[in-house]
Amino acid sequence: MASPSALTSQSDDFPRWYQDVVAKAEMADNGPVRGTMVIRPYGYALWERIQAEMDARIKVAGAQNAYFPLFIPQSYFAREAEHVEGFSPELAVVTYAGGEELAEPVVVRPTSETVIGEFMAKWIQSYRDLPLLLNQWANVVRWELRPRLFLRSSEFLWQEGHTAHDSYEDAAAYAMRIHLEVYYDFLANVMAVPAYVGIKSPRERFAGAINSLTCEGMMRDGKALQMSTSHELGQNFARAFNIVYQNESGQSELCHTTSWGASTRLVGGLIMAHGDDRGLIVPPRLAPIQAVIIAVRDEPEVLEACASIDARLRDGGVSTALDRGRGSFGRRVTDWEIKGVPLRIEVGPRDLAGGVVTMVRRDDGSKHVVALDRLATTCQGLLEEQQRALFNVALARRDDATTDVTSVDEAIEAAQTGFARMAWDQIGELGEARLNEVAVSVRCIQRADGTTPVSPDEPDLVAIVAKSY
């Protein structure tokens, strides 16, 4: 049955729908300074889940967490020409502190290649010190003129990995490993987002990198969102910061470095990749609350039953919330739907009389009457099914909205509603410029089988073309 809508519908006005979800699911607010963001507890809980899953994968890949300063000497940026050029428009610079003008202005980090490079140079002496694999969880500042909560804010949270290796091959292999085993794996298996993987065109590459790997997700309005990046920095930063090591025969050599990151933008991606007209849809493996137990009535027997169901589910490893029946049923249901909780467990007098509860999946709204003695296993089963279904639905949607084309004009047309796929060598620099003129871009370049190439010079590569956030 159609209920009066709490949100602007996606088809009506997608950006407005997004803002409504962020506000009504209590995820974030605008901060007092334009472009800043207050992340509210529910939004932060989602970020903490993202952090936990990615951090575990990062550690499996061998990197260790560390922390570097927020303030970076301005002179550091000048050392790598492309890097400084790329970042200077969005730098926030402190020129006055401690009651006086600073002798050297201090940059608020937009990314940490430079400071970390400085310290890598200090810590690396010998080939025995390599590879050096670091990661940090931090906030960064990139001054934004057109901010949007989670997607583009002047300050945001992220993870940035920085590594140094003794060879180009080792560095490239590590960047690829992070790209696939941390980011792609997390996106596919936790966030249920089937990302297109590939490398960035030279034009879209990170400032200072020799190659950038990317995971591009399709949002429900058909636009692309870059969900992670992994960069091969070659010897650019090693040269700028003198990151050298002695090889086995005693000669000094420059390191090869990488950097890679994913940010709170992923929360925005989560909203737009799965959300529907009823609000957010959180995949069960990511959900801070996997099941909400709703007391249909605020009555002692019902509340008691809810408390015992809650305890049993927690014992069974399900993270739960308990809704104690204050306020109207419909309103409470709607509020939990907006928050995207995967499973709603309704417990009312009618259920209890029959020795059952009613479970409702968030993704398809299907109702399941479940006997009390099969609570935990059924709950687990429905969560797992929903996790799979979300990925499969997103994959089908992505493939349906991806059109193979043979000309730039066709690519532009396809990009109005989805993605276009086209031979990379048929686009060329000129074609890419024409795309950019109409706010369409080459999101990534991949092999025909969809895997990530190691260089843009491989033959027969295809480009994924779309509008983007």
Place this chain on the structure above:
RNA sequence: CGGGCUGUAGCGCAGUUUGGUUAGCGCGCUGCGUUCGGGACGCAGAGGUCCCCGGUUCAAAUCCGGGCAGCCCGACCA
């Protein structure tokens, strides 16, 4: 940087043209009661430097001058 628009309760707005008693409305909020299987309702309440400064006037949210802030479009940047 150019053009357009807007600042009134937590949010969204009306009122300003034509100055006039106590500045309203919707949502939200507080209390009580009835409700509760898909966004409930009644009654009673709380909440305002009408962006700021100055001027005109018996009287300014309203008229005049100056300032500040924000939004949209364009340009720039990626």
